[in-house]
Amino acid sequence: MKKDQASNAPRAAQSLDTVAEFQRRRKLATKRASPFLASTALCMIGIVVLYNVDLFSSEHRVTLYFLLGAGVFVSWMLHLYFETKHARCPNCESLPLDARGSLDFDPENCPKCGARLREYSSLF
Ligand SMILES: [Zn+2]
Numbered sequence: 001m002k003k004d005q006a007s008n009a010p011r012a013a014q015s016l017d018t019v020a021e022f023q024r025r026r027k028l029a030t031k032r033a034s035p036f037l038a039s040t041a042l043c044m045i046g047i048v049v050l051y052n053v054d055l056f057s058s059e060h061r062v063t064l065y066f067l068l069g070a071g072v073f074v075s076w077m078l079h080l081y082f083e084t085k086h087a088r089c090p091n092c093e094s095l096p097l098d099a100r101g102s103l104d105f106d107p108e109n110c111p112k113c114g115a116r117l118r119e120y121s122s123l124f
Contacts, residue, residue: 018110021090022117026105029086036079043071091115 046068050056056064083103084095089110096107096117104111108118 018090018115019117019119022087025086025088025090029083032086033079033082036075036082040072040075040079043068043075047072089113089115089117 047065050061050064050068083105087103087105088095089112091110092113092115094110094112096104096110096112098104098107098111106118108120109115110117
């Protein structure tokens, strides 16, 4: 049903759809990835707290440092995974990377296929 509508739709309507779809995906990516961003921050705070308190024996400290460090790493990887899994161009499914190769989370156009991903600013 949806497929038929898309193929019959005129070109202008399709470019509007990529905007709506990309914004929807971006929200989904943020929603899925933000808990892992939070747990990355929590593990980092844990390391700082562990460094400043004197509650554990040295063996336990090493274990806790290791666990928190692994927590930072895994959380950050999962955060990146969900961001890159969902925040893709709806037209060509490529990641919108900027000229320096880093992820652009709110690009105006897809750098690869040129599909519109955001409404042009109405302020100018
Ligand atoms: Zn594209």
